[in-house]
Amino acid sequence: MIKKIGVLTSGGDAPGMNAAVAGVVKAASAKGIEVYGIKDGYKGLVNGWIEKIDVDFAQEILTRGGTALGSARLPEFKEEAVRQVAVDNLKKAGIEALVVCGGDGSYMGAQRLTEMGINCVGLPGTIDNDIVSSDYTIGFDTALNTIVEAIDRIRDTMQSHNRAAVVEVMGNHCGDLALYAGTATGCEVISTSESQLTEEEICQQVKVLAEAGKRSVIVLVSEKLYDANKLAEKVEAVSGYVTRATILGHTQRGGIPTAMDRYLAITSAIYAVEQLANGNGGVYVGLDGNKLVARDIDSTLNMPRKDKSQEIATIRLLNAQFKNK
Template identity: 50%
Template sequence: MKRIGVLTSGGDAPGMNAAVRAVVRKAIYQGVEVYGIYQGYQGLITGQIEKMEVGSVGDIIHRGGTMLRSARCQEFVTKEGQLKGIQQLKALGIEGLIVIGGDGSYRGAKALTELGFPCIGVPGTIDNDIPGTDFTIGFDTALNTVIDAIDKIRDTASSHERTFVVEVMGRNAGDLALWAGLSGGAETILIPEDPFDMDSIKDRLLKGHERGKRHSIIIVAEGVMSGNEFAKKLEEETQFDTRVSVLGHMQRGGSPTAVDRMLASRLGARAVELLIEGKGGRTVGIEKNQLVDYDISEALAMPHQLDLDIYRLSKELSI
């Protein structure tokens, strides 16, 4: 393979730029030309494709977001849209494509592979909800952003003796809420993977209040319900003075941590190696700090597994 493409799709995640950089420079090192596709699958269909050089990805490893930008594209869901994308790639002599993104991006890569165009999926999402890898690019940075917010919120919660409900992202996965809640010392964590019991939450808060605890932090994953909705229910049950912080899209921004830069660099380079080896329809990931790859159909069929041992530990440590 002498010419490949790279795009980022779906929600942006810190570390995507580091992954693009790794793809471009690994490929050029191996004597392979690289073309960047702008605006995700939308740009693939409309031909927003440019050749990239070593300098094209200079000074981006520390930047959040994605230099290739991203966009939603309903047309690409159709076979006609997918064939348009393949036509654009073939017109430039591009023989393989690396897709950096989440499960929707993976489904697009799977569709292209099934139409005869080899693709490799690289997991990039703050939600950490992609099977076939222990961690996704962007998760660690978002986690640290949430923890920083929790630390600040705790200061004011303590000063005013309030209960704070903090809503975090994660779609239908509770990884971000769980990891942030445990490492941020939250008293209660609500995740989609385990239905919550309002009575037990109420009892926990009341017992803490009785022993002199004057503030509490409750982390709510967006896949459970909105922070405002939960706070309303909580106030009706306890009459505690409650405030809500919805962290929103700030969780996606910021300079990627060293962990995300390392992960992105390793996964991006491995994706290039797979294409050079003539392999398509694969995803790359990391398990027990070792690089792995799976058939993309197999990966999409895997259930997302949250470590419930961590969830149990969070309850034990927040007594």
């Protein structure tokens, strides 16, 4: 039976990461396993920023957004010599296994550590919902609710003044935030990396709505597809709507995690500790339907992404409907 495990958060912060850390501490402590928190992700492993954490710490951070352990980028971790320093620090502290909460890049680092003798289990922590092996990721629900609230507020103003808005959300390679938020708020135009519209297509769609007398239009786009401000100018020039851009940015990452994100984080953490206690490493926890599963690195990183283009097309068609009174 292992006696000490570590836990770290890596990559972009996501609401629910603290709940995941808390879940690891509580589940491990119940088994008599000591838990050590690593500050600032893999960077902290290399620099030896390791300290013991307990159930009091877990309870204190459980409901908080962000990550109390911190996170930092460390591209050099791909180098074996750098990872060896991390392994040596873990062994010096007597830490036999590690729970890593983060995205695909974090998972790869965990896999490499497992290959070097430190069993690791990954938890899916990212607001983008871009880990294919899990139906939902820790942080997605909170970010989605933040976006929905923002769009609802923007809609109030657009409707009051007969205007259009371009709203940019996160989700560079995965458009789930835009798709789910657009569905929930009735955005008339949605463009994601998987189903990207040209600027001309967006402008023409808004123009059709303007000519038909629709009082407000929301154009919802994923990040890094357009210059949102310039797109707003083009929409205004073509459609005649006064149009402004709103880039939600890092507001999507912060905030108190929703109950669903906390539940997913804690139950995934419990499952991760069970895996480590049973001697399993190099596996990554995911939600498949309503069931938590553990998959190896190849299955996790090489699963094909679901094609949601038809779903996006259906929502576009439905949201563009209206009856002018």
